[in-house]
Amino acid sequence: MTGMPDDKEHQLLISAIGYLKIQYAEKQAACLALLIARHYRLLAEASAENHKQINYINQSSTWFYCYLKNREHELEPDLNIGHGDTAIHRLIKNRPHP
Numbered sequence: 001m002t003g004m005p006d007d008k009e010h011q012l013l014i015s016a017i018g019y020l021k022i023q024y025a026e027k028q029a030a031c032l033a034l035l036i037a038r039h040y041r042l043l044a045e046a047s048a049e050n051h052k053q054i055n056y057i058n059q060s061s062t063w064f065y066c067y068l069k070n071r072e073h074e075l076e077p078d079l080n081i082g083h084g085d086t087a088i089h090r091l092i093k094n095r096p097h098p
Contacts, residue, residue: 006046013039030070037063
C-alpha cells in the first residue's frame with residue numbers, strides 16, 4: 001500500500017489551512033481560527049515525524065488561542081447592553097469553558 005492517500009489528505013489540509021488563513025486575515029472571525037486550529041491538530045495526529053507533530057501542535061495551540069481571544073472579543077459588545085448584573089452577564093459568567 002502506498003502513502004498516496006495520506007499525501008493527498010496532507011496536501012488538502014495544507015491547502016485548506018492556507019485558504020482559511022487568508023479568510024481569517026480579512027475577517028478575524030473566531031470560527032475561522034478554530035477551524036485552522038482543528039486542521040493543524042489533524043495534521044499532528046496524522047504525522048509520523050516527531051518534529052512535524054510538535055510543529056503542528058504548536059500551530060494548533062497558537063490558533064486555538066486566537067480563537068479564544070476573538071471569541072472573547074466577539075462577546076464583549078453583549079456585555080455593554082446595560083448596567084449592573086443583567087441576564088446576559090450571568091449567562092456569560094456561567095458559560096461552560098471548553
